Amino acid sequence: MRVLRTGTAAGCLAAGLATAFSPAPAAQAPPDKRASIAASSTTAVRQWDALTQSMLRSGELRIRQVRDDTLIAGHVNDRADQYYRGVRVFGGDVSRQMDAQGVVLSLFGNFYSGIDIGVDPKLSADEAQVRAGELAGLARGPDAPDPELMVLPLDGGGYKLAWRVRAVTDKVDIVQFFLDASNGDVLLQYSDREAQTTVGRATGVLGDNKKISVSGSSGSFSLVDRLRPPVIETNDMKGDPVRTFNYLSGAVRLNSSDLAADDDNNWTDGAVDDAHVYAGYTYDYYFKRFGRRGLNNNDIRIRNLANPVRRTQADLLRYFDQFPDFFVNAFYAGGGDVVYGVGLPPGFTLSGQSWNHLSGALDVVAHELTHGVTEFTSNLIYRNESGALNEAFSDIMGTSVEFFFQPTGSGDLKADYLCAEDVVKPGGLRSMENPQAFGDPDHYSRRFTGTADNGGVHINSGIANHAFYLAIEGGTNRTSGLAVQGIGGGNREQMEKVFYRAFTSMLPTNATFSQARAATIQAARDLYGSNSNAERAVTEAWTAVGVQ
Amino acid sequence: MPAVARPATEQIWFTVNVGIQATNNSFDDAFDLTLYTEPEHVTVNYPARSGLLIAGSGAYRVWRQLFVGGGVTRDNASAHAQVTAQLPHPFFDNTYRNVEGTAPTMRSEVGAHLLIGWMLRPSRTVRVMLTAGPSYITTKQPIVTEVTFTETYPYDTAQFTGVKTNENWRGALGFNGGVDVFWMFGKNVGAGGMVQFTHARIEAPANAGRSVSFDAGGGQGAAGLRFFF
Numbered sequence: 001m002r003v004l005r006t007g008t009a010a011g012c013l014a015a016g017l018a019t020a021f022s023p024a025p026a027a028q029a030p031p032d033k034r035a036s037i038a039a040s041s042t043t044a045v046r047q048w049d050a051l052t053q054s055m056l057r058s059g060e061l062r063i064r065q066v067r068d069d070t071l072i073a074g075h076v077n078d079r080a081d082q083y084y085r086g087v088r089v090f091g092g093d094v095s096r097q098m099d100a101q102g103v104v105l106s107l108f109g110n111f112y113s114g115i116d117i118g119v120d121p122k123l124s125a126d127e128a129q130v131r132a133g134e135l136a137g138l139a140r141g142p143d144a145p146d147p148e149l150m151v152l153p154l155d156g157g158g159y160k161l162a163w164r165v166r167a168v169t170d171k172v173d174i175v176q177f178f179l180d181a182s183n184g185d186v187l188l189q190y191s192d193r194e195a196q197t198t199v200g201r202a203t204g205v206l207g208d209n210k211k212i213s214v215s216g217s218s219g220s221f222s223l224v225d226r227l228r229p230p231v232i233e234t235n236d237m238k239g240d241p242v243r244t245f246n247y248l249s250g251a252v253r254l255n256s257s258d259l260a261a262d263d264d265n266n267w268t269d270g271a272v273d274d275a276h277v278y279a280g281y282t283y284d285y286y287f288k289r290f291g292r293r294g295l296n297n298n299d300i301r302i303r304n305l306a307n308p309v310r311r312t313q314a315d316l317l318r319y320f321d322q323f324p325d326f327f328v329n330a331f332y333a334g335g336g337d338v339v340y341g342v343g344l345p346p347g348f349t350l351s352g353q354s355w356n357h358l359s360g361a362l363d364v365v366a367h368e369l370t371h372g373v374t375e376f377t378s379n380l381i382y383r384n385e386s387g388a389l390n391e392a393f394s395d396i397m398g399t400s401v402e403f404f405f406q407p408t409g410s411g412d413l414k415a416d417y418l419c420a421e422d423v424v425k426p427g428g429l430r431s432m433e434n435p436q437a438f439g440d441p442d443h444y445s446r447r448f449t450g451t452a453d454n455g456g457v458h459i460n461s462g463i464a465n466h467a468f469y470l471a472i473e474g475g476t477n478r479t480s481g482l483a484v485q486g487i488g489g490g491n492r493e494q495m496e497k498v499f500y501r502a503f504t505s506m507l508p509t510n511a512t513f514s515q516a517r518a519a520t521i522q523a524a525r526d527l528y529g530s531n532s533n534a535e536r537a538v539t540e541a542w543t544a545v546g547v548q
Numbered sequence: 549m550p551a552v553a554r555p556a557t558e559q560i561w562f563t564v565n566v567g568i569q570a571t572n573n574s575f576d577d578a579f580d581l582t583l584y585t586e587p588e589h590v591t592v593n594y595p596a597r598s599g600l601l602i603a604g605s606g607a608y609r610v611w612r613q614l615f616v617g618g619g620v621t622r623d624n625a626s627a628h629a630q631v632t633a634q635l636p637h638p639f640f641d642n643t644y645r646n647v648e649g650t651a652p653t654m655r656s657e658v659g660a661h662l663l664i665g666w667m668l669r670p671s672r673t674v675r676v677m678l679t680a681g682p683s684y685i686t687t688k689q690p691i692v693t694e695v696t697f698t699e700t701y702p703y704d705t706a707q708f709t710g711v712k713t714n715e716n717w718r719g720a721l722g723f724n725g726g727v728d729v730f731w732m733f734g735k736n737v738g739a740g741g742m743v744q745f746t747h748a749r750i751e752a753p754a755n756a757g758r759s760v761s762f763d764a765g766g767g768q769g770a771a772g773l774r775f776f777f
Contacts, residue, residue: 199584199638211585211639227638229701280639284702 033113034153037094040106049104052080052094055111059083061094074100084115089151090164090178115151115159121181125149128163131184132177136167152178152187162187197226200265202273205360206412206422212267212277223260223267223276228283230299234276236260236269239310241323247305248333260306271357275304275340278365285366285401286373289493290500295372300336302369306359311342330358332371340365343423356423362405362413364420367398377504378511385512387457392464393503395419399432400496408489417469432469435462436478442466443479444513444546463545464516471495471534471541482544487537494534498523517542558667558776561615561677563728565603565742567770569623569657572596573763579754581694586636589644592629592692594653594762599625603742603770607665607677615665615677619724621746621768623657633695635706647697649708652690657764659685659746661724675738675774677728685748685764686719693755714754722748722765730774738774743767 039048055061061080068076075098082092094109123131128147145166152162161181178188200221202212213225213232223234235258237244246252260272267273279302286292293299308326309315320327328350330340343355358364371394374380380390402415409415412422421428427437435442440462447463448456470477472495474486487494502519511519520542524535542548574596580587600623607617628650637643661683668676690713699706723746730740746765754760 201585211641213638227701227703284639287702 035111035113037107037109037111039108045104045107048107049096052096052107055082056080059086064093075105076100076102082111084112084117084151085119087119087149087151087161089115089153090162091153092151112151112153112159117151117159117161119149119151119161121149121161121163123163123179123181123184125163127184128165128179128181131179132163132165132167135177135186135189136175147179149181150178154187160187198265199227200262200267202267202277203270204274204277205270205357207270208413210277212273213280214262214265214267216265219263221262221265222256223272225276225280228280230283230294230301232276232279232283232302232304234260234272234279234304234306236272237305237308239307239315241309241315241319241326244305244308244326244339245323248337248339254303269307271340271342271359272304272306274357274362275306275338275359275365278359278362279304279338279369281362281405282366282369282401285397285404289400289404289496292373295336295369296376300372300376302372303337304359305333305337305339306357307342308339309342311345311357313345313348316345316348328355328358330364330368332368332375334372334375336372338365338368338372340368353427354425356425358420358423361420361422361424363395363398363402364423365398366401367394367419370394370397373397373504378507379509380503380507381510382454382457384455384457385460386507386510387454388460389464389503389507389511389513389516391457391461392468393499395430395432395461395465396468396496396499400492403489403492417473430458430462430465432462432465433473433475434478435466438462442477442545446479463513463547467517467538467541467545467547468495468499469541470544471498471537474537477544477546480544480546482540484540484544485537486541487533491533494524494528495538497527498534498538501527513547517547558675559609560606560777561609561617561665561667562606562775563604563619563730563740563742563772565601565770565772567601567603567742567768567772568598569601569621569625569766569768570598571763571766573766575760575762577692577754577760579758581755584636584638586641588636588695589634590692590695591632594629594689595627597625597627597655599623599655599657601768601770603744603768603772605661605663607663607679609667613667613669615663615667617663617665619659619661619663619679621657621659621661621744623659623768624654625657626652626654629653629690629692629711631692631695631708631711633697633708635695635697635699638699638703645699645704645706647695647706647708649710651692651711651713653692653713654690656688657685658687659683659724659748659765661746663724665728673732673738675728675730675732675740677730678726679728679744680725681723683722683724683746683748683765684719685722685746685750686717687750687752687764688715688717689750689752689762690715691752691754691760714752716753718750718752720748720750720764722746724765726768728774732774732776736776738776739771740774741769741771743769 039045064079064081066078077097079095082089089112092112096104097106098104125147147163147165150164152160162178165177200212200214213227214221215224225232309319327341340359380386406415417432418428419430431437440459441447448459470484472486472492474484476483501523506519520538524538528534575594577592603621605619607615609615632648634644662681663679664681665677665679692711693714694712696710697706726744728742730738732738748764750764751759751761
């Protein structure tokens with residue numbers, strides 16, 4: 001198969017035309033050729049339109065549709081289908097965009113050449129109907145649409161004369177069958193049922209009930225959110241750590257059977273539910289707060305993987321040593337993929353704490369997705385100070401998302417300055433208000449300088465976390481004794497924007513704490529002016545945590 | 549001249565009228581639909597309306613001045629219902645977008661009236677007919693069943709685009725009463741005016757097995773020709 005990209009050199013175009021439409025001996029060229037057209041330059045449009053006109057005159061192209069351009073007054077768009085000896089070629093068509101004078105401005109399409117097959121079917125249309133009914137498991141009704149005889153370009157090359165029959169199956173699917181017009185064999189079939197977007201109910205890890213945006217229709221729903229600009233999908237790995245690992249390592253691809261599914265749109269697996277819902281919330285937060293469109297600011301797909309193992313004692317004993325992150329961690333795997341560990345089975349603890357599904361905490365989900373934002377912005381190197389800043393930014397944004405969606409307070413589903421406290425109990429994993437409560441430094445002088453934890457990325461994050469906390473809430477740093485006048489919780493949006501701007505637009509990949517201080521101060525000046533409360537608060541905060 | 553009853557000589561009486569029907573029978577409706585797994589609250593105010601009335605009647609003298617006959621009225625009145633809706637947010641519980649708008653809800657009404665009349669003859673050329681009786685009034689009233697709207701991400705607002713309605717002819721028994729005053733300028737022809745009040749309580753189907761009740765009929769004033777035989 002040959003794909004031609006036009007709109008550049010005329011020489012290339014000419015070669016493409018000759019290749020696509022000049023008769024060629026079978027020994028010298030593959031039996032099928034597809035010319036993929038995307039012509040927008042004057043030269044390319046002129047040449048392709050000349051060919052189009054020629055094909056229209058010869059009947060190889062037939063106009064299917066002419067429509068006024070609803071976006072540009074006076075312009076007209078038309079579409080023409082390719083025919084071979086009077087039989088339509090599946091997938092062969094061209095669309096032209098014309099101005100008010102009928103001048104073609106651009107032209108897109110696919111033409112097939114090298115077709116050399118008979119067009120007299122041995123199988124009749126009625127026989128094709130019957131055959132489709134057998135395949136669908138339902139007899140075809142008298143008003144079923146007539147089969148259409150088509151030339152089908154085969155994926156493996158070549159062409160076949162086929163009956164195209166659209167049939168409803170006994171599984172309430174709508175399937176396009178392409179039946180070999182000589183013997184009724186299925187040459188191609190695919191579901192033609194367009195996914196419907198709908199809203200269902202979900203129960204989260206903590207038993208809370210909420211809305212969930214899904215795709216599907218009666219009897220078959222899947223966790224694909226199409227209401228938001230990016231596709232957000234959540235896969236239920238069904239306790240298969242090997243498949244999860246193989247996907248992450250690139251050995252296998254996920255498919256539709258991996259998507260979390262439900263029959264009645266009443267979702268009860270909290271692990272997949274929360275991963276899906278909270279990923280949506282996180283996208284909403286970034287959009288509403290910063291106008292950001294997802295992780296890469298271009299609505300890259302978000303793909304959640306939940307239940308990489310089963311939350312059972314058997315799986316814990318069997319897989320924990322090999323896949324500890326599938327239990328007591330959640331991680332951003334790059335490219336929009338996030339994996340959520342299942343925690344520990346009831347009755348098991350780690351360092352005296354119980355672990356529920358990690359996706360059950362909004363701040364955890366937002367934390368992981370923020371790693372994606374970092375990946376596509378400052379791309380802070382995940383070691384030493386830059387790594388600690390990377391972690392801190394995820395904690396800061398995770399906490400900010402909590403405050404955006406949840407009421408302030410303590411306990412489940414409340415916004416506070418603890419990290420993962422809803423699923424790791426008691427207390428969570430880190431505190432931004434008092435990092436020392438978890439053994440993390442609250443002052444630069446106490447920073448971890450060893451090599452463990454990539455140079456203390458989850459430890460030294462406490463310094464920046466605490467600076468963020470002090471800049472909002474104010475207070476006195478326990479180590480330096482320096483007091484900070486925060487901007488107040490009612491103005492937290494200002495500090496969120498200051499840190500977002502600094503961490504996504506200013507910091508270099510190998511940033512230091514000192515650079516983070518300078519960048520956030522500059523961001524505060526940029527956003528709220530010199531000597532603003534935001535600038536004063538963030539300056540005092542960094543000074544209080546010992547960062548100059 | 550006092551309206552003294554004189555023996556009627558007319559045996560058959562026909563009228564053809566054009567006028568208006570004026571009512572104050574606006575009505576409200578409120579219902580819930582399910583949208584994004586939550587109730588969508590919809591309220592509709594159907595305003596009172598006046599419309600063109602076409603009426604005709606006929607009666608036969610059965611005893612002295614007592615006439616018995618029937619009449620038909622036809623009324624079309626355009627009006628715009630005021631519609632408000634609280635649309636649940638697709639992502640968040642207890643978060644509503646308020647939309648409002650108007651929707652054309654033209655009502656058609658046909659009344660069939662049994663007339664029992666008593667004719668007065670205050671002068672040689674003037675007649676007064678007092679009428680009353682039962683009526684059967686049918687209406688075709690569009691009932692709002694759904695609000696249509698557009699919304700885009702992040703769905704914090706929505707825009708009202710219109711409504712879907714259910715409309716069927718529905719009828720009910722009621723009553724009528726009125727007076728017709730006319731001047732006979734020819735042997736068999738005259739001109740006159742009528743004032744009549746008709747009323748019935750209609751129950752119209754809405755959605756999901758629900759129905760809406762409203763008043764039909766109203767005050768009618770019309771003028772036209774009279775024929776006597």
